Amino acid sequence: MRKLLLQNLLQSPLTIPPPPPSEAALTELAAKINRATQRRLGRSLSIRQVDAGSCNGCELEIHALNNAFYDLERFGFHIVASPRHADVLLVTGPVTVNMKEALERTYAATPDPKWVVAVGDCGRDGGVFAGSYACVGGISAVIPVDLHIPGCPPTPMQLLQGLLALLQAQESR
Amino acid sequence: MMSAASLRTMLDDGQPVTKHHPWPRVIVTAELWNALLDGLASSDWTMLGLWGEIGMAHLALYEDSSETIIVASLSCPDGRFPSVGRIHSPAQRLERTMADLIGLQPIGAPDYRPWLDHGCWPVRHPLGAATAPTGMRSPYRFLPAEGESLHQIPVGPVHAGIIEPGHFRFTANGETVVRLEQRLGYVHKGIESLLSGATIDQAARWLGRVSGDSTVAYALAFVRAVEAATKTVVPDRAHWLRALMAELERLANHCGDIGAICNDAAFALMLAHCAVLREKILRASAECFGHRLLMDCIVPGGVIADLSVDGVKTVRALMAELRRDFPPLVELYDNTASLQDRTVNTGFVRPALIKQFGCGGTIGRAGGRAFDARRWPGYPPYDQLTFETPLLTDSDVNARVWLRIHEVQQSLHLIEQILQQLPMGPVYMELNRPGQICEGMALIEGFRGDILVWLRLNADNTVARCHPRDPSWFQWPLLEAAIENNIVADFPICNKSFNGSYSGHDL
Ligand code: SF4
Secondary structure: OHHHHHHHHHHOOOOOOOOOOOOHHHHHHHHHHHHHHHHHHOOOEEEEEEEOOOOOHHHHHHHHOOOOOOOHHHHOEEEOOOHHHOOEEEEEOOOEHHHHHHHHHHHHHOOOOOEEEEEHHHHHHOHHHOOOOOEOOOHHHOOOOOEEEOOOOOOHHHHHHHHHHHHHHHHOO | OOOOOHHHHHHOOOEEOOOEEOOOEEEEOHHHHHHHHHHHHHOOEEEEEEEEEOOEEEEEEEEOOOOEEEEEEEEOOOOEEEOOOOOOHHHHHHHHHHHHHOOOEEEOOOOOOOOOOOOOOOOEOOOOOOEOOOOOOOOOOOOOOOOOOOEEEEEOOOOOOOOOOOEEEEEEEOOEEEEEEEEOOOOOOOHHHHHOOOEHHHHHHHHOOOOHHHHHHHHHHHHHHHHHHHOOOOOHHHHHHHHHHHHHHHHHHHHHHHHHHHHOOOOHHHHHHHHHHHHHHHHHHHHHHOOOOOOOOEEOOEEOOOOOHHHHHHHHHHHHHHHHHHHHHHHHHHHOHHHHHHHOOOOOOOHHHHHHHOOOHHHHHOOOOOOOOHHHHHOOOHHHOOOOOOOOOOOOHHHHHHHHHHHHHHHHHHHHHHHHHOOOOOOEOOOOOOOOOEEEEEEEEOOOOEEEEEEEEOOOOEEEEEEEEOHHHHOHHHHHHHHOOOEHHHHHHHHHHHOOOHHHHHO
C-alpha cells in the first residue's frame, strides 16, 4: 500500500519539479547563480541562518527557499547547522539587545572567509523596531555586513536575487 | 466546583469601568482579588491573561460554565499586588514579566527571577518608571536538579536550524530527560513600549509583527479590540475577507507544521510535499491581497484591498488543488508505521495540565480542551459558517499531527463557504473617534491558539496601553512537562509539534 502510494507520489510532478515554466525570472536566476557560484567557490556555499530577534516572518521565507519551487540546493547553496561549517551568515531581525552577544559569538565562531547577509528591513536598520530600548537596530551595528536584502519579509525570489548579488559583489572586489 | 454564575456574582462587588468593550472590566479590592485567586485554583475558571501598567494589575478570567469573560483590575499604587502565580502556576512567567517591564512586584510569588530582562537593556522597567539600570547583573540561576549520574545539556539560544532563538537547559539521566528548563526573552523587542503613544495605524503595523507567522491573527485581534473600543461597525464584506485571510494563514501554517514535524522524524518526503502546498497557499495569498504572509492586509476599519473576481478564481483553484493533493499526504502519514512509531506516545501532556494552563490551539484540542475562540466568544462571520472543532484526547505528538490534519480539512471547508457566501459591499469604514478614553479587548483564534489583545485608547485616538498575549505563554511551560521522561533525541519532534512562538512570547 505504502509502496504504491510512494510511487504515485514520486511520479507526480511535485516531487522533481523543474522551475515552474511561468517563472522565467527564476530560471534566469538559476543559471546566473550557477555560473557565479562555480567561479567563486566551486560548487557549494554553506549558509548559517541566525535569528537576531526577528518576528519570524523572515525565517518563514528563508525556509521557503528549500521548497520544491525554489530548491535552493540546486544552486549549490546549503543550509548548515553550525556557524563552524558556514561561509555565509544569513542574519535576520533588529538585533535585540538580548541577542547581541549570541550574534557576536556566532560571528566569531564562523571561519574566514565569511560573508554576512542582513535579511529584511529589520536587518537593515531595525525596521519597524528601530528606536526601541530593546533593539540595537540593524545587523551592521554589531557585525560587518556585506549585503542587505530588504523586504518585510523579502520574498524567496528577493532572497535568491540577494544571494546572487553577494557573489557578484565579491567577484568585483 | 463553584456555582455557574459565581464569577459574575463575585465581581458584582467590584466597581465596573465604563467604556470597556465588549466584556466588562471591574476594579476590585485586594480582598476580592484574593478571593478570585482562590476561585481560580478551585473552579472551572481559566486565566486568559495577566498584565499590568503603572499602579495597576489586570487579570482576565474566563468561566467555562457560564461563558463569561471578565477583566479584574487591582489598583496597586505602591507597585505591589498579591501574587497570582503563588496559587496558579500558569501566571508565574507573566508575573516575572510584569516585574521586569513595569516593576510591579507580585507578593508571595514562588519565583522572583527576572524573565525577559536579561540584564542588558539600557533601562530598567521600561514600561514603568524607566530608570537607569544599577549595579552588575548577576548570572541567571537555573533551577537545580540533583541526583546520581545526572548531566546537563545546554542548548541555544542559537539553534541548529532556521528557527528562533531561546535557551533550553536539559538535565538528563543517560538518554532520558529528567527536566527541561526554558529560558526565553532573547527576541524581546520592546513592542509594548513602542505601542504606548503610537497612532492606531502605527500600532497595527507592530501588531502584525508580534509573531510573523500569525500576522493575520494578531492584526485581527488588534483591529477588533480597536473597533470594540471605538464602537466602529465595519462592513460585512470586510469581516468575511478577514476570515478568508485568517483561514489561509491557518492552512499555510498547519501544512508547514505537518511537514516539519514529520521531517523531525527524518521523514523528509512529507516535508517536501507539505512545503509545496504551503508555497501554493502563500502564492495565492499574494495574488489576492498583495502579500505572501498577508502582512498589513487587515487594517483598523476593514481590509486594505478587496478580493477581485480573479482573486475568487485563484482561491477556488487553490482549494481544488488542496482537495486533490492533501488527502494522499494524510494517507501517507496514516500508513507509515515507522513514522507513527516516533509520534505515538511521544511528548504526552497531561490533559489536566492543559486545562489548568488554559492551553489552546492544536495542543489544547489534541489534549481534550475544546476551546476555539472562533466558536466562543466567536466573531463574525464564523457564526454564519458551519465547521467542526476537532477534538482529540491522546495528547501526544501523533494527536497534534492529526489535529492539524483535521483543522486543514475544516479550513478548506470554511474557505469554500466563505467564497460561496461572500457578501457584496464596501470593505472599509473610517474608525469612530469617541474623543474620550476608551478600552477594548478581543480574543482571536490564530493557528497556534487564542490570541488576546487588550488596549486603552487616549481621547485623541492614540494608543495609551496595548497588551498582546500570545497563546505560547500557556504552551511553552507545557513543553517542559511534555519532554519529561522522553529521550533527548525526541526533543525536536516534541518542540515542533508544539511550535511555540518565541517572538510572540518575548514581545
Ligand atoms: S523584516 Fe519584517 S518580516 Fe522580517 S523580521 Fe522584520 S518585521 Fe519580521
